[in-house]
Amino acid sequence: MKKEKIQLKGITWGHTRGFVPMVATAQRFEELHPEVEIVWKKRTLQEFADKSVTDLAKEYDLMVIDHPWTGHAAAKGMLAPFDDFLPADFLADQRVNSVGQSYASYNFEGKQWALPTDAATPVAASRPDLLQEMGLALPRTFDDLLALAKKGRVGFSLLPIDVLMSFYGFCCSLGEEPCQQDDKVISDAVGTQVLQLLKTLADELDPAFYEKNPFKVFEEMTQRDQIVYCPFAYGYSNYAREGYARKVLHFHDLVLLNNQPLVSTLGGAGLAVSSQGKHIDVAMDYARFVASPEIQETLYTENGGQPGHLRAWKSDKVNAYTADYFKNTLPAFERAYLRPRYDGHLHFQDHAGDVVVNYLKHGGSEKIVLDELNRMYRESLVGEKAHG
Template identity: 50%
Template sequence: MQKIVLNGITWGHSRGITPLLAVSQRYSELHPDVEIRWKKRTLQEFADFPIEELTKEYDLLIIDHPWVGCADATRCVLPLNEYLSADYLRDQQTNSVGLSHISYNYNNNQWALAIDAATPAASYRKDLLSDVPQTWDDVITLAKQGKVAVPAIPIDILMNFYTFCIANGAEPFQNEDEVIDEVTGIKAIETMKELYSVVDKKMFSRNPIAVAELMTTTDDYLYCPFAYGYSNYARKGYAEHLLHYTDVVSFNGKRLRTTIGGTGISVSAFSKHKEVAVDFAAMVTSGECQSTMYVQHGGQPGHRSAWTDTAANHLTNYFFTQVLPVMDNGYMRPRYNGYLHFQDHAGDPLQDCLEYDGDPSKALQEMNKLYQQSLSKQTAVTA
């Protein structure tokens, strides 16, 4: 009997690849006629190559939720609500980590299942820092001592811009004229300048993984106020020094709301083995698998049962219980078809403004142009 081979594409960090390899191996043991092969790409490669093109080559795809507007427009992945039971999807919704599950639902179709959940959270070296910042002023004080690391590549700065718009009183993307009103936008950028003007300039080339590596391989930095969390760095034996994760600080008396990330698993509409691919997706995102094999092999589950599981928290020095309040308070980005054009480019003028002490109003003008372009791309596809 000829084997069924499923090809999958994911991202090349231990959090992204290792648990998939483990669960796929077990799936093949349970279904000897099925083999699942995974290819890994860098996060940048994912950004540079349209996912809709990858659906022609791969049966299973690990995606980011802002892409689901494109999925809805192109129908290149399956609406999983047409393949999975209502009870299964109800369990996924009930056990969502923050807005993770609903972030893959667009126009009443479920384009992916939340396999992984993440949001920017604070992290620190417990062996070096006893007085963990609780307020924004505490962060700035520590940053001025040169002890704060923070990801400052364009995409991370943009995600934090959303956070500081909310902190200064308004959510972005509330109308089609501008990303945010000018008063709030300028306040947000000026607030961010307080931090980014005093951290080491090399942060402007560091993403969250690079910051976590920096903090766990050297003693130069004690604290990071917000970076997409990786439970791997909180696990004994993974890195030279452990990171401990905690809630983000308060700003004007309220906890910051960070911008949720994580990933979902989609099934290509072009797959020759749709039912098998859906069955695997359902297995790997089930509460049973997520709270056992998935988390045990380096995963950061999208199912709430794993986040509240005692063994999972012992394994990660309570990463999950510490970060869960941040997840539950998280902000969800837009997902309209065309948004990714904005996300791919809007961090550039923002980074220039923060790195070189530029004019916030000019940065906002450039961002608004990109916003209008992204909306016109949506119109062009749907017209």
């Protein structure tokens, strides 16, 4: 009698970067382990950020997750910690070869809840062909950026979540990390300055960018010839590859503000294993395969992935077919801000961006905006203490 295959179900997000490398690695893993079948499903980027890991872990063995879910996952015990299943030397290699704080972003209360298979942070993108045609240089400073924006040639995501990430990054750029105190997100002085800087820039953008996430911005830049520069958006190396889009984008470190490069807010995605599955050991073996330096540098990246292992980022071969995406943006990763991951912060993250977007659209008092952010932040900390 034919033995029934072990089936693992996985969920990721529906962009080439999120879906295709998981299917490719699953296919190869199945060829090496004929007794295993891995089926990947996809969801939208918004669902990826929104749906609770607790809910997903009941349904899926493997999950590509956003690191702000780490605290929630640790609190609920719905993910299997990698430390309990994988060799210490493998995890040590993952930690040492982390792109920026990607590995640390999935470590909470001393346990590793996901492997950093995908690394991303906001970086700059340009259309070098159009800049050359127009006789324009890449913006070097915030003032250069503002001047280019006034020509109607700049775009970036003004969705609430992306605006909040930009707000965090600008706070860090002005010398204060947000969410370090129990009663306020940021000092009034820095918060006011950040809001004003963001509004100065947002006022020059086409309002259509209030509806576009980062990869929709890159689609706009590659499918049409109006936007020549995006100052900060979670990078997608796919658009730096010949043949992926109508035109190739080049990616860069961020512009200078007060003579220092802007700081961005770390993103990326990690591969997590449900603690509720029947075949945790098999799921762990597959996760180790995907995160291994060899697969990250080859199969994963060749199939549209944006690896989380430093070896792939420094690889001449990988950089050769991505217009040096990885080498050029690595400095931005190395200083990226790791946002809060405590259980209650997700509620704040889901709603705070709306307050900032409302200000960018309609103006008003920066003090009222900051007071509202502080109120929501304090609420999120009360939720955290209740869970703790």
